[in-house]
Amino acid sequence: MNNQEFVPFLQKNWEDAGFQKPALIQAEVFAPITERKNLVGIAPTGSGKTLAYLLPLFNQLELGKPSQLLILTSSQELAMQVVEVARKWLTGSGMKAQPLIGGANVKRQQEALKKKPEVLIGTPGRVFELITAKKIKAPNIKTIVFDEVDQLVQGQSLQLVQKILKAADNHTQRLYFSATADVVLAELNQFETDLLIVDVSKEDDSQGDVQHFYLEVSERKKVDQLRRLLNLPVFWGMVFFNQLNDMGSAEEKLLFHHLPVASLASDQAKMSRKAAIEQFKKHQVLGLLTTDLASRGLDIEALPFVINADVPLSEESYLHRAGRVGRMGNTGVVITFVTPQEKADLTKIAKKLELTLAPIYLFGGELLTEEPVKQSEPKKKNKNKKGKRRK
Structure with a gap:
């Protein structure tokens, strides 16, 4: 990955952020994501996974084309955090990132979708609800990112994920990211074939002490x-x-x-x-x-x-x-x-x-970090010593 490959708005945002070089996971997945490969990205927590998928995908976004990119997250909090990062890195592009989470007003979200945001970020339940209601045109989705995939392929979320994948086009790019994605590779292989695995968890030294x-x-x-x-x-x-x-x-x-x-x-x-x-x-x-x-x-x-x-x-x-x-x-x-x-x-x-x-x-x-030496309490003097009587 070379930041000279960025389109102008991303180049400016990269420079404004003061970044000198990409994190390891960002460097390793940039080319395969750009080449539209389906992959699993595994890297330690806090190593820059969100930007690892956002940068190459934003680099290819087209202004005015709705619902090109869908990012599914395991919680409302993570969705809103990704929205915050996405909006920061879309600055100067004229493109929009729309949150679609449960617990928020669905009618407002439907109205926001009429403004044709290029990027959708949400939780599986609400996203599938909007696909079913034909408010999101699933065939428009070029790429689906599964953030914290090991959580998304558990229990009820797994069924929703499978339904969203079924609604999308067969040629939709699929990207799976997590610090522990390796623990769910068997589950992913049940509905995926030919996944590129990019695992930098052993080599990544971005984690502090x-x-x-x-x-x-x-x-x-x-x-x-x-x-x-x-x-x-x-x-x-x-x-x-x-x-x-x-x-x-x-x-x-x-x-x-x-x-x-x-x-x-x-x-x-x-x-x-x-x-x-x-x-x-x-x-x-x-x-x-x-x-x-x-x-x-x-x-x-x-x-x-x-x-x-x-x-x-x-x-x-x-x-x-x-x-x-x-x-x-x-x-x-x-x-x-x-x-x-x-x-x-x-x-x-x-x-x-x-x-x-x-x-x-x-x-x-x-x-x-060392066991404290607890001082024993001084013994109380016995005022009634043998041979002496209190008056």
């Missing part, structure tokens, strides 16, 4: 430890739970103690979720409590901490949660709360991901 720790704690003391973390002057981080009810209970207790936290949950209204992310980005809240909903694609610039209040249920879950820190060369810390019963589960995950885990301690308002 991320340290991985575990903090031993009993189940009932987890919220107490979160309280202590949130009181540290250096703390600003995302806190992941496995279950919504545990997250809700922790949020209630932390808010009772007037700690600046917000939550991001699948059962919240779209505006509540958007407000929580905005407050967190602006440091108005110091802890964003969430589930794996926010472990995909959510890009919080220079985030220093990720806390696993529960041991993740899989290696993929750990990888994506941890991927919120260390993005594009930044440093970060991942701390996993672990009960004695869960320690073996965490060790197994770390071994499979080839991570070095070290213990960490919260003591005296500080995070310590």
